[in-house]
Amino acid sequence: MFGVICYNLSMAVIRVENISKNFGTLKAVDNLSFEVEAGQVFGFLGQNGSGKSTTIRMLLSLIHPSSGSIELFGKSIQKNRDTILEQVGAIIERPDLYPYLTATEHLQLFAKVRKQKVAAVNITKTLEQVGLSHRSQDKVQTFSLGMKQRLGIAIALVHNPSLIILDEPTNGLDPQGIADIRALIQYLAKEEGKTVFVSSHLLSEIEQVAHQILIIHQGKKMVEGVTKELLDPEKRIVQIKTMDDVKALAAIVASGFSQYLLTRKEGIFLKLPTTAIPTLNESLVQSGIAVLGIETKNSLEDYFLQITSNA
Amino acid sequence: MWSLIQIELYKIFRRPRTYIAFGAIAALIVVIQFGLKIDGDAYASFLMKDINDTLTVDGKVLNGYLICYILLQLLLVHVPLLVALIAADMISGEANLGTLRLLFTTPYSRTHWVLAKFIAASIYTILLLIWLAFLALFVSMWIFGTDDLFLMKSNYVVLIEQSDVLWRYVGAFVFASFSLLTVTSLGFLMSSLSSNSIGPIVGTMSAIVFFTILSTLNIPLFNIVKPYLFTTHMNNWKEFFDIKVNIDNEAIKGSILNIPKIKTSLMVLTLHIILFVTASVIIIKKKDILS
Numbered sequence: 280m281f282g283v284i285c286y287n288l289s290m291a292v293i294r295v296e297n298i299s300k301n302f303g304t305l306k307a308v309d310n311l312s313f314e315v316e317a318g319q320v321f322g323f324l325g326q327n328g329s330g331k332s333t334t335i336r337m338l339l340s341l342i343h344p345s346s347g348s349i350e351l352f353g354k355s356i357q358k359n360r361d362t363i364l365e366q367v368g369a370i371i372e373r374p375d376l377y378p379y380l381t382a383t384e385h386l387q388l389f390a391k392v393r394k395q396k397v398a399a400v401n402i403t404k405t406l407e408q409v410g411l412s413h414r415s416q417d418k419v420q421t422f423s424l425g426m427k428q429r430l431g432i433a434i435a436l437v438h439n440p441s442l443i444i445l446d447e448p449t450n451g452l453d454p455q456g457i458a459d460i461r462a463l464i465q466y467l468a469k470e471e472g473k474t475v476f477v478s479s480h481l482l483s484e485i486e487q488v489a490h491q492i493l494i495i496h497q498g499k500k501m502v503e504g505v506t507k508e509l510l511d512p513e514k515r516i517v518q519i520k521t522m523d524d525v526k527a528l529a530a531i532v533a534s535g536f537s538q539y540l541l542t543r544k545e546g547i548f549l550k551l552p553t554t555a556i557p558t559l560n561e562s563l564v565q566s567g568i569a570v571l572g573i574e575t576k577n578s579l580e581d582y583f584l585q586i587t588s589n590a
Numbered sequence: 591m592w593s594l595i596q597i598e599l600y601k602i603f604r605r606p607r608t609y610i611a612f613g614a615i616a617a618l619i620v621v622i623q624f625g626l627k628i629d630g631d632a633y634a635s636f637l638m639k640d641i642n643d644t645l646t647v648d649g650k651v652l653n654g655y656l657i658c659y660i661l662l663q664l665l666l667v668h669v670p671l672l673v674a675l676i677a678a679d680m681i682s683g684e685a686n687l688g689t690l691r692l693l694f695t696t697p698y699s700r701t702h703w704v705l706a707k708f709i710a711a712s713i714y715t716i717l718l719l720i721w722l723a724f725l726a727l728f729v730s731m732w733i734f735g736t737d738d739l740f741l742m743k744s745n746y747v748v749l750i751e752q753s754d755v756l757w758r759y760v761g762a763f764v765f766a767s768f769s770l771l772t773v774t775s776l777g778f779l780m781s782s783l784s785s786n787s788i789g790p791i792v793g794t795m796s797a798i799v800f801f802t803i804l805s806t807l808n809i810p811l812f813n814i815v816k817p818y819l820f821t822t823h824m825n826n827w828k829e830f831f832d833i834k835v836n837i838d839n840e841a842i843k844g845s846i847l848n849i850p851k852i853k854t855s856l857m858v859l860t861l862h863i864i865l866f867v868t869a870s871v872i873i874i875k876k877k878d879i880l881s
Contacts, residue, residue, distance in 0.1 A: 339695045341879040365697040375688025379604050388600070391593050392696040434692065 290353055292317045292442055292474045293338065298347030300333050300498075307333040309498040310347070315476055315491070317441075320468045322489030322506065323478040324583065330498035331478045332372050335446045338476075339369055351442065365394055368435035369444040374427035374451075378420035382411050382430050385419065386437045393438040401437060409433045410459060424451030432460065436467075443467060445477045449484055457484065464488045482583045486510055494583060502541045502548075509550065516576040517556060519547040522569040530566035531559070594702055598710030602676065611672035611718055618668075619661055619725040623733060626657060630734075637742060645747070647740060654731030655739040655755050659831065661726040666766055666825065669722065670773040670798050677711045677777030678790035681874065685785040685881040694879055704871050708778055715774045716767055723763050741831055748833055754843045762827040765852065768859040769824040773798065775866035776820075782870040785881045820862045823855035 293315035300308040308330045315321040325331045336342040338349060340360050349356045351363045376385060386405060390397035406412045409429040419427065428451050435443055445464070449457045465488055467473040479485050485492060486506055493503040502509075521527040524547055531537060531547070536559055539551035551559065556573065563570050602608050626633060634652045681704070684690040693703055739750040750758070776797060780790035801821035804812050816822045829852050834845035846852070 336691075336879065339691075341691055341694055343876075343878060361697045361699060363697075364695060367695070369695050371691050371695070373688055375692070377601065377604075377687070377689060379606075380601075388597055389692070389696070391597060392693075392698060394697055 290317060291315060291350075292319075292352060293321075293476065294350040294353075295334075295338070296348045296350075298334070298337060298344045298349060300330075300337060300342060301345045307498050308337070308344075311495065311498070311500055312347075313493050313500065313503060315474060317474050318468060318472050319490045320464055320475045320477060320488050322485035322492040323476060323495065324480070324482060324485055324492060325478075325495040326480050329480075329495050331480075331495060332446055333498075334495070335369070335371060335444060335476075335478060338444060339364070339367070339371070341371070365438075366441045367444060368438065368440035368442070369446070370428075370431040370435050370448060371444075371446045372450075374424070374431035376419045376427055376430060379418060381416050381418050382406060382422075382433070383415045385430060386433060389434045390437050395438065397438050401439065405433045405437045408436065408463060425453060425456050428452055429456070429460075432463070440473070442474045442476065445475065447479055448477060449479070449481075461488050482580050504541075511550075514550050515553050515556070516541065516581070517549050517551060517559075518574045518576065519549065519559075519563070520571040520574065521547070521563070522571065526566075527563060527568045527570075530563055530568055533566070534559070534562035536562070591702060591706060594698060594706035595709050595713075598680075598707050599713060602710055602714050607679075608676060608714070611669075611675060612721055614672060615665065615669070615718070615722050616725060618665060619722075619729070622661060622664070623657065623730060626652065626660075627733060641742075641747065650735060650737040651740050652734060653737040653739075654727070654734040655736060655752075655759075656741070657730040657734050658727040658759065659739065659741065661730070662762065662766075662827070665722060665726070666769070666827070667802075669718065670770060670824075671795050673715050673718065673770050673773045674777045674791055674794040674798070676714055677774040678781045678794045679787045680707045680711050680778060681781040681870075682784040682790045683781075683787045685879075686787055688881055690881055691879050700874050701871050704782070704874050705867075708775065708867055708870070711774050711778060712771055715770045719763060719767050719770060723759075727759055739831070743832075748831060749841060750831065750833055751841070751843060754833075758830040761830040765827040765830065765856065768856055768863075769820075769827070772820045772824070772859045772862045772866075775863045775870075779866040779870045779873075782873045782877075818858070820859055823858050826852060826855040829855075 291314040293313075295314070296312050297310050298308055298312075299306065299310050311330075311334060323331055323334070333342060337344050338351070338356065340356050352366060354363060356363055380388070383402060383406070386402045390402060403412065403415075406415050409432050411426065411429050411433060414422070414426065419430065422430065428448065432445065432448055435445065448464075449460050452460060461484070464475050464477060468475050468488075477485065477489065489506050491504070492506050492509055494501040508514075519527060519531075527547060531540065531549070536549060536551065536555075539549040539555075541548040541550050549559070556575070560570060560573055630652045638647065638651065681690070684693065694700055736752055736755075738752050739748075739755045741748040741750070773794070777790065777794040780793045780797075784790050784793075798821065801819050805816055805819050805822040829848050830846060832847035834842045834847050836842055
């Protein structure tokens with residue numbers, strides 16, 4: 280008998296509260312919190328080694344968090360692991376598979392471990408979806424990295440899960456493969472109403488598909504927001520350089536600019552309309568802050584690169 | 591759970607490595623059978639040379655039953671090493687391949703997976719033993735025929751009537767399955783500690799060799815621990831071929847000389863299996879899957 284998870288569409292499919300993970304003295308994830316709503320494509324960005332995969336492994340109960348709580352579909356993953364994972368499909372980092380099995384055998388094998396029966400037609404459909412139907416009877420040892428990645432995605436999809444977690448799904452793919460996967464992610468969210476949590480170290484991959492973006496660096500959340508707003512061409516990302524960042528922040532809050540604040544962890548960053556930049560400068564000067572410079576970033580990519588390369 | 595066992599068996603028997611042990615056993619047995627078929631009489635004379643002056647033996651000494659006994663003596667020492675090839679790779683091999691994380695993100699607990707893997711490895715071990723039994727016993731019976739079983743022990747001889755032999759082999763093979771399952775569970779425990787295959791395979795083999803040496807050495811210090819070592823008990827399948835005698839020194843058909851010894855050995859081996867598997871489950875449950 281398998282459990283059934285009931286949740287409504289307004290509910291957060293993923294709710295992470297203050298999770299941390301320490302490996303000895305290394306803090307791989309540091310007090311991270313976020314929520315992912317149903318039907319969303321959620322982009323999880325960060326450089327290699329930033330803690331993305333550790334976070335994803337904690338979501339899937341492969342790694343035990345040092346502290347904090349994780350809920351999927353409104354239930355604790357620690358307490359309801361088996362019921363929750365019935366509704367989740369995932370690929371984690373590299374597409375590691377059994378070299379002596381064929382693509383079809385992989386899907387049959389992983390369909391079999393689902394408590395809800397997976398129809399044979401679903402296996403064929405999934406292989407078509409990822410563009411592998413022509414190699415379905417070939418052993419994986421003859422596959423390229425890109426083909427293995429496609430098969431990994433097929434394994435995540437074969438049982439028709441509600442939540443799909445894809446860790447760097449475009450690794451090893453050629454430009455056409457990347458475009459295909461992007462289209463597949465959009466299709467899954469838009470047409471099939473699935474929630475997709477996708478991680479990458481490339482903003483360009485995420486910004487085209489994600490409704491919401493979270494950037495993580497050295498295990499800490501740097502910025503989170505709606506993609507459209509973060510990429511709004513009418514607004515500029517601005518870095519304020521001052522002699523005293525603490526005083527400057529107080530002045531920013533006092534003068535009503537706090538709503539534009541992105542992060543203060545690796546310098547003061549704001550995203551605000553271009554026309555508001557002189558007003559901000561004036562407010563800071565009037566508050567007695569020695570402004571060393573106001574640097575505008577051309578895109579979220581610049582900002583992403585800046586915060587991830589600074590620390 | 592049955593689905594998981596099926597999957598694990600499917601994976602075991604799709605790997606070429608699995609058949610190395612079956613091939614190795616077949617090759618060894620065939621070579622020994624061939625040698626004894628060609629030169630068996632000389633070998634039998636050599637065996638009997640010390641007692642030829644005092645005892646006359648009629649019939650076919652070198653029959654299928656004796657050949658099987660010789661083969662088991664030789665092979666049951668080496669088969670554990672072949673079992674380790676698969677058992678010690680069951681978890682660490684998947685960790686090394688990176689597929690362990692795929693299994694552990696399915697809606698079955700790690701305990702389910704570990705137990706399914708152990709059961710699958712145990713089925714493999716039993717099949718290997720059945721293969722050994724088939725070749726060593728039935729093929730030998732077919733090639734060499736059957737007669738009474740004449741065994742030379744260190745300071746006495748045992749003569750078991752032909753009609754009293756077969757059930758003893760059944761008992762010996764059942765006992766041997768416990769011995770080999772202990773090796774399987776040890777390999778399994780080693781496998782749960784590592785993320786590469788070589789370490790657990792070499793570790794299991796080394797542990798068997800190390801404990802076998804301790805079990806064999808007759809040093810007072812080691813004698814204290816000997817009764818608790820699984821290697822001390824692994825070869826006690828031979829007890830099935832020690833027979834009771836009456837006051838006229840005639841063999842009592844259907845008897846076993848030391849049944850308590852067999853029972854104790856089975857108990858020690860079973861406890862080792864439970865201990866090793868339980869430890870594997872606890873280790874895997876607590877482990878962060880980083881591979």
